[in-house]
Amino acid sequence: MTALVKPLPLDLGPLFEVLAERRPPIRVELGRPLDLAADGGSSWTTERLADLVRDTAAWLAAAGARPGDRVAVVKRNHWDYVLLACAAVRIGAVPALLSDRVPPDGLAVLLERLEPAVLVTQRDVLGTARSAGHDLTRLARRTVCLDGPAEGALTPDDLRGHPVPAVHRRPDDAPLTVNHTSGTTGVPKLVVHSTRTLIRRLAAFEARRWPVLSARRQDTVASAISFAHGRAVTWTASAFWRAPGTFAILPDSDPSTAAALLRSHPPTILEALPSTYVRWQQLAAGPQNPFRDVRLYISTFDAMHPPTVRTFLSASERRRPLWMQGWGQTETGPLTFRFLTRGALADSEQRHPTTRDLGRPLPGWVRLKVVDPATLAPVRRGEPGLVLTRTGARCLGYLGESDRWEAKAAGPWFNTGDLGVRTRDGRLLLLDREVDMVPGLSCVEVEDVLHDRLPEVEEAVLLAVADGRPLPVLVTGDGELDGERWRRAVHDLPPLAEPVVLDRDAVPRTGTGKVRRHELRERLLAGTAAFGSGRWT
Template structure:
């Protein structure tokens, strides 16, 4: 076999190939809580088969939606593989979403089966939301009874069953689907409101995205002796594509870190030091103190991978310095749930070294992959291409573009222009072809870049864990700083001495910043919390 198969049978195929990969988990799967943290590929193939049989016994079949909402872990992916195996379409929803948002998304999905956890049903019930009402069958991955702590008058109208009480035999037949038919549903980050439900097919998610990574490329392809680690949101489409492509190369070990807590991560990563690590930008930030330790668990990393959001230069610098390799690399990818990765850039220690009169930045997103992705920067009003070096709205053309938004055709039509897709990002295309990101259009400030200002603030104020610049009409931009202690006013004045005028910063702690499942700051919620009633510069038309 020369290309990865659809997720429903990929573990079987790898087992037949004799894959030696051993998967290590930071904690047991909620799908198999008694089975420990070490899994071989044949064991995983068996788990997917058993899970598929249980989903079929619950009533899921070809074309049905199987919705999953649970705490973050890799069993999101395994449940998706099991649903695909029987012809169903998995819809993976993050437990970071508010109950009322989950209610809206489940209303659009109308799943045959909802797989969740008791504490999430209870949380929703306390918010006067009954998630179970949307599905024909609701399954919990724990054995606790929902009714044990829910008053009689607030019990869900639909029956709730334990997933583990369903039979794993007989095995359900494998259902084949066309490559262009819906394969999986994932949601966007939802930084500006209710997330969109993005529908991908085997062609877009597996053939184009996972298939691209499953090819053998210099430097980036996992090797037989590698330990590849992932610490991302496993509800995201990236998790499914990563699983198929990374395991296809049969590395020695795969490490799954389900929680970003530094102490929990230290135990797993110290026991299984990664050589290739992919993590959320916010996770890298939380792990900086681990990277700075003398016996860092990142000492053997040859390549770091970051997607989902911007990573500021000081963070990249800390992790590159933590590696004892001579020339470690940081691969920065930029893309969207609807399109997959669009550009790549490799960062080295030298690329982000501090120099006089220069602010190293990660806003340079690199170039699109020739022959795979097209980019066009256009005027936001006329949609006509603008000259190189001029700010515009970024459109992209890729065969990995999703099929559309479930239940929101008008919203899709607003962003799809023939073969081109509107990313909603503002950027500049350089003469050399690189893309320099400014901001999301909804977050823009005329003549400035919030992301660039945030880069500089992070570089000059190492004690800041997160800097967020918010544009405000008729006022100086407002900065929100995540710190453990107040910023010395003199240090602040020195840090902004040559920057455009900024309002005095607001300082908050980490937990006070609303975030998405992928760690992005929900800027609209942050604005509502601290700048309620103020107008923005952006239109938000393409969010």
């Protein structure tokens, strides 16, 4: 299939230069100025972005980054993660994008594995790490601090004035980027992708003209994701190639700061983290709802719950707005897609919420099989098991953890670590992560039911307890929940322990907004055992 079409010129290093030369003009509006160019304002054009990438490439080279070296980036969330990645790739280096939400101990481990030539960061990242006993500047040959002087670090101003290096070309199968997994169960894994897997396979596929999915010239495309994630790279390359008129990029999920940009530039296509959609429900239900013109919502990264999807589909005044639910992993990219409509989620009392149905893999691009966790032998359709996938977008491996990679890579297949059921017609029904499983129960299904029945609950997490009932952890705006409402909500569910109710800020989260279940478990259930083996985390 890929051999029948000419490759798109989406090479990451000169991406914005190519866009400026070959695509229609694009306007980029930001929720706040870039950390990479704090004085550059919040409105950008493709030409200005190309200049910024070239200038950044020059000072990265002056800092000592050479072809094949790794450039680690750790900073607060913003789209300039991608611009820094383009600059590093342009000079032949390999950008490693690390979220500042990784705890200092884990961050130090990742930097030790990376051995970066250059670390690009900010003062608060360095300060937080030092308070925890880690001097991150010792873990790179040179550190560049974006927001001013810091001990052991240079600033970009110290490095400016050097010539812009020529674009460095690399083989399609050589390392291109390093991103980390969510880290919900401990220290994240460092995932290495190549140009072939990340750009030729994923970004180029999405950049083709597809019904419904592809942005049009009149669209305003909004993104509010974790820009340290590999999805930010593929989204940037593919969405910018489609050349909609305007991009609205939101680095902060706080409704009070996001509202102004969303109302000034109402999106027609919106992609956001699941946790961000949850926080923005109040905007969608408010009198100045900025989502009236959305024709397509996109969600990946984590499970979405039916009430949130319903809220946003109802907020659109389009005749038939769609919600595209994607399932995949950092190691593989998207694996299945499903479109949800208002009608698909109309029954709020259903026992098996439709968001657990992840749809089908794309024929010819992704294959799935469900196997017995003990023997890895395929099971029949309709029986639960571990989900394995085969895709040309599978990453090159885990940096510094080859044994861990070999445990998950079975020949051309990859063990997702998820439990699911393949239906007779080929759809995938998600049950749980293997590490989080409870025999005879789908935790994610129960969590969905709790969300349906308790609208005040922003997050429901079920923690397995091998010698007792599963522990529900419920997040509400004020950390409170009426006991009688809880009892009515669970009267027909499997037996659960009394819930722990927390406010939003008390829950540890990853850079993609997922709950750090391992950390939450240690906090609430230290010393208790779970059911899952955790062999494939």
